[in-house]
Structures are given as C-alpha cells and as structure tokens.
Amino acid sequence: MRNLIFILGDQLSFGITSLEGADPDRDHILMAEVADEATYVPHHKKKIAFVFAAMRHFADALRAKGFEVTYSKLDDAGNSRSLSGELARACHALKADKVIMTEPGEWRVQQVINTSRAALGRPLEVRPDKRFVCSRAEFASWAEGRKQLRMEYFYREMRKKTGLLMEDGQPAGGKWNFDADNRKPARADLFMPAPLRFDPDPLTRTVLDLVEARFSGHFGDLQPFWFAVTPDQARMAFDHFCKTALPRFGDYQDAMLRGEKFLYHSVISLYLNAGLLDPLDLCRKAEDAYIRGHAPLNAVEGFIRQILGWREYVRGIYWLKMPDYAESNFFGADRPLPDFYWTGESDMLCLAEAVGQTRDEAYAHHIQRLMVTGNFALLAGIAPKAVHEWYLSVYADAYEWVELPNTLGMSQFADGGLLGSKPYVSGGNYIHKMSDYCASCRYDVKTKTGPDACPFNSLYWHFLDRNATKLRANPRLAQVYRTWEKMGGERQAEYLRTAEAFLTRLDNSLRV
Numbered sequence: 439m440r441n442l443i444f445i446l447g448d449q450l451s452f453g454i455t456s457l458e459g460a461d462p463d464r465d466h467i468l469m470a471e472v473a474d475e476a477t478y479v480p481h482h483k484k485k486i487a488f489v490f491a492a493m494r495h496f497a498d499a500l501r502a503k504g505f506e507v508t509y510s511k512l513d514d515a516g517n518s519r520s521l522s523g524e525l526a527r528a529c530h531a532l533k534a535d536k537v538i539m540t541e542p543g544e545w546r547v548q549q550v551i552n553t554s555r556a557a558l559g560r561p562l563e564v565r566p567d568k569r570f571v572c573s574r575a576e577f578a579s580w581a582e583g584r585k586q587l588r589m590e591y592f593y594r595e596m597r598k599k600t601g602l603l604m605e606d607g608q609p610a611g612g613k614w615n616f617d618a619d620n621r622k623p624a625r626a627d628l629f630m631p632a633p634l635r636f637d638p639d640p641l642t643r644t645v646l647d648l649v650e651a652r653f654s655g656h657f658g659d660l661q662p663f664w665f666a667v668t669p670d671q672a673r674m675a676f677d678h679f680c681k682t683a684l685p686r687f688g689d690y691q692d693a694m695l696r697g698e699k700f701l702y703h704s705v706i707s708l709y710l711n712a713g714l715l716d717p718l719d720l721c722r723k724a725e726d727a728y729i730r731g732h733a734p735l736n737a738v739e740g741f742i743r744q745i746l747g748w749r750e751y752v753r754g755i756y757w758l759k760m761p762d763y764a765e766s767n768f769f770g771a772d773r774p775l776p777d778f779y780w781t782g783e784s785d786m787l788c789l790a791e792a793v794g795q796t797r798d799e800a801y802a803h804h805i806q807r808l809m810v811t812g813n814f815a816l817l818a819g820i821a822p823k824a825v826h827e828w829y830l831s832v833y834a835d836a837y838e839w840v841e842l843p844n845t846l847g848m849s850q851f852a853d854g855g856l857l858g859s860k861p862y863v864s865g866g867n868y869i870h871k872m873s874d875y876c877a878s879c880r881y882d883v884k885t886k887t888g889p890d891a892c893p894f895n896s897l898y899w900h901f902l903d904r905n906a907t908k909l910r911a912n913p914r915l916a917q918v919y920r921t922w923e924k925m926g927g928e929r930q931a932e933y934l935r936t937a938e939a940f941l942t943r944l945d946n947s948l949r950v
C-alpha cells in the first residue's frame with residue numbers, strides 16, 4: 439500500500455508522527471508552498487522567507503534519506519495556491535492508496551483539511567502531533583471542572599510529569615518560580631550577547647529572490663536575512679544561546695534597551711514553532727546547564743517555565759476554546775489599529791523602537807510585545823481582532839495556536855480573564871523602570887497630564903475609568919480603583935481630558 443505523507447510548513451521535524459513507519463521504497467512525501475498560506479494575513483517578508491527556506495531544506499534532507507518528495511514551489515506552473523488544491527493534485531498524480539498527515543497546528547488549517555477529506559477519494563489518516571509535552575486531551579482533562587485555568591498550576595504538573603528541575607519530588611531550590619529575582623533593568627553592555635547568524639546558502643538565496651519578487655508589498659525588511667533554516671543550524675543557535683546568554687536570561691528577562699533588540703533572549707521561538715527544535719530537548723539542555731553550574735537556577739527555571747509552562751499552556755487553551763476564542767472582545771473595543779503599528783512613525787519612543795525592530799527583524803521580545811505594543815493597544819481600546827492580525831503577521835514565530843491566546847488572552851484580556859487574573863496594563867512608569875527609552879522620548883514620563891505627558895499615564899486611568907463596571911469587582915484591582923477614587927473629581931477630569939485629547943488625535947490620524 440502506497441502512502442502519500444503530507445507535511446505542512448510548521449512540521450519540519452524528522453520525528454513528526456506522519457513519518458512514523460514511513461518507508462522510502464514505498465511511500466511518497468508531499469510539501470507545498472502555497473499563496474493562500476503566505477497571504478491569509480500579510481506576513482512579514484522574513485517570516486515567509488524563513489518558512490519557505492526551511493521547507494526546501496527539509497525536503498532536501500528527506501530526499502537525502504531516500505524519500506521521493508513532491509515539492510510544490512510557489513511559482514511552479516499549475517500550483518493551485520491552496521493546501522487542499524495541492525493535496526488533491528498530488529493524490530491524483532501519484533495514485534496513492536492512502537494519505538497520512540499530522541494534525542495541523544491551526545484551527546483554520548484543520549478546517550481546510552476536514553473539508554477536503556471527501557474529495558480525496560481515499561482514506562486520510564490524521565495523527566496526533568506529539569511534539570508537545572502535554573497532549574490536547576491531557577490538557578482538556580486538566581482543565582475540566584476548574585473555575586480558573588492558571589498557568590502556574592499547569593506548569594507545576596508539567597514539572598512533575600517530566601521531572602525537570604525536580605529533586606526528590608520537590609522543586610529544585612525549594613520554589614517553583616523565581617520570577618521575583620527576574621525583574622532587573624539592563625544597562626548597555628559592550629559584551630552583550632547576540633543570536634548566532636547564518637549566511638544564506640544558494641537555496642535560501644533563491645527563496646529570498648522569490649519573496650522579494652512576490653511579496654514586496656508585505657511589511658518588513660527582508661535583508662539582512664540571517665535565520666537558521668535547518669535543524670542542525672537551529673541547534674547551533676540554541677547551544678550558542680546557552681553558552682552566551684542563558685546565565686543572565688532570568689535577571690534581564692523583562693528589560694528593554696534602546697538599540698538592543700535581543701538582550702539575553704534566546705530567539706528560538708521561530709525554530710521551535712516550525713519544528714526545527716524540540717521543546718523537551720531544549721528544556722533538558724537548559725536543566726543540564728544548571729546541573730553543571732553553567733547557569734543559575736533563576737535563569738534556567740525562568741527559561742524552562744516559558745517553554746514547559748507558557749508554550750504548552752497557550753496551546754492547550756487554544757484547542758480547548760477554539761473557534762469561539764477568536765471572537766472574544768470582553769471590553770467591546772473597536773478602534774482601528776493605528777498606522778504607526780506598520781510604519782513605526784510615532785513620537786512615543788517605546789512604540790517606535792518596538793515597531794522599528796519588528797520591521798527589521800520580525801522579532802520583538804516578550805515584554806516589548808506585552809507591555810509596549812500590547813499595553814498601548816489595550817489602553818487605547820483597539821479592536822482585539824485587529825491587534826491579533828497584526829501580531830500574527832509581523833512576527834516570524836507567529837502561528838495562530840500560540841499567538842492568539844497570547845494576544846487576545848494575555849495581552850488584551852479579551853477573554854475576560856480566562857488566561858490572566860487581571861489585565862496587563864501600566865502607565866509609563868513600568869516602561870521607564872524597565873527600559874532606557876523614556877530618557878530620549880519627546881514625552882515626559884514623569885508628567886501625568888497635559889500635551890507633554892507620557893500618553894500611557896492618562897490612557898491608563900481612562901482605560902480603568904471607562905471599564906469600571908467590568909473591572910471594579912476584581913480584587914486584584916481594588917487598590918488601584920481606591921487610588922483613582924481618592925484623586926477627586928478635578929484631578930480625574932484632567933486625566934480624562936488629556937486621554938480624550940490624545941485619542942482624538944489618534945482617531946484623526948495625527949502624529950502621536
């Protein structure tokens with residue numbers, strides 16, 4: 439029986455379940471670059487180039503293992519533009535008895551596959567994706583009956599399940615979480631580490647030419663392109679991170695510095711999400727760095743929590759709550775996304791920096807996403823769907839299963855508190871404490887109201903005031919609302935006037 443094995447663009451793992459039991463002498467592999475996937479949101483040029491280059495290298499690696507691979511290139515004559523079209527075409531041409539694939543990571547693609555099933559005219563076997571520590575079913579059973587789905591409790595279960603950083607059944611160092619040690623602002627440092635860069639080989643250069651020709655209107659700079667595009671390169675990039683940055687990852691996890699795009703972050707999410715790296719393998723390597731004394735516990739625990747905790751948890755939430763989750767809009771926010779999310783042209787230096795480096799690198803680190811672009815969108819009442827489409831487009835690591843819960847849930851509180859116990863909002867003070875942006879900004883972070891005041895300061899109170907009926911009863915916000923009420927009517931009115939004036943400028947597309 440001849441199987442056609444269909445491998446998607448984020449399934450570039452030799453251990454993927456669709457390849458289990460595959461026989462190069464009998465089975466045939468299909469991979470397809472398609473316009474639909476490259477344009478359903480206007481992905482950053484670097485993201486498309488990364489996915490296509492990694493796909494082409496993976497196809498070559500499979501050929502080197504003896505497999506026959508049908509690889510549809512985007513500009514092939516006859517390319518049907520869609521995953522379902524390419525699957526149907528290959529089925530017809532290759533006369534396979536059966537199609538095998540691993541379940542897609544995104545709801546949207548799962549629907550595409552489900553609806554094309556009947557037209558295939560042969561059995562389609564969809565296997566579970568085992569590249570996660572927690573299966574969808576296991577997450578659903580953990581979630582069942584719980585009123586609140588807090589990441590911290592889920593994470594502890596994953597620590598126990600894997601034994602990572604566990605000593606005699608107890609968490610290493612006596613605590614599950616060392617976050618309190620991980621909030622240091624960084625200083626400019628001549629010896630700041632940098633992610634490992636790779637020169638594009640001829641195969642990648644062909645993809646870069648294709649992307650330049652076909653997607654020139656998409657957001658973002660294509661050059662310089664330095665991402666890893668093979669599992670071996672991605673492993674080298676991770677090993678380099680472990681040696682150069684992991685020891686200080688914890689201390690400076692929340693820090694932001696002008697011109698420093700990566701600080702002590704790993705920049706591996708794009709490799710992990712495409713399948714070039716394995717999450718458990720990375721956690722074990724990080725744990726090993728702690729055991730050997732190469733990195734302190736606060737750094738290693740912090741790093742492992744991001745992967746074993748947050749990454750697994752958001753995937754669980756996504757599959758538990760889709761498709762309704764994508765429609766959540768707890769605050770009923772409806773303002774369009776300001777243009778400066780695409781141009782970076784803003785006097786608010788923190789936003790200009792975050793968008794500028796996103797344009798350059800298809801990357802911003804977590805605190806920039808959460809506390810700069812995300813915080814601003816929430817405070818300004820931007821429609822969550824527009825915010826979600828922006829994040830999905832602009833980051834090289836963005837796939838809906840991981841991006842949507844982070845954006846709608848963690849960042850925009852659009853799910854009303856399923857993911858977070860309170861909205862992640864702050865005035866300018868948080869950004870001032872964690873970065874050096876404010877010193878060079880045209881706005882004054884210490885000024886609370888008036889045209890020169892940091893806009894975050896008045897927007898913060900405007901957000902809390904306009905959403906008081908939805909948030910006032912939240913015990914974690916009780917103190918904040920008491921402060922607001924104690925301010926008195928005149929001071930409150932000043933804050934609200936300043937915020938209204940700012941929002942009017944925003945609505946009239948004036949520079950802010």
Ligand code: FAD
Nearest residue numbers: 703704705706707744748749803804808835836841844849
């Ligand atoms: P590091 O800071 O070095 O962290 C190590 C790894 O932990 C990351 O590579 C990533 O795999 C994992 N991780 C860390 N935080 C999270 C998290 N909250 N959720 C899931 N995994 C996490 N991450 C994505 O992979 N894709 C997205 O589309 C995405 N969209 C986001 C949107 C918003 C609004 C926010 C607030 C966060 C988003 N994140 C997303 C999470 C996080 O910002 C990125 O994973 C991280 O910045 C990637 O950079 P890094 O590899 O240097 O991570």
Ligand code: DLZ
Nearest residue numbers: 446447470471472475476542543544547
């Ligand atoms: C992100 C992406 C892009 C840009 N292009 C392709 C493609 O041409 N072919 C493909 O198989 N996958 C692509 N992907 C990834 C998919 O959009 C999608 O995120 C995954 O298949 C997960 O469901």
Ligand code: SF4
Nearest residue numbers: 786788866876879892
């Ligand atoms: Fe951002 Fe306000 Fe600081 Fe300017 S002053 S960089 S707008 S936080």
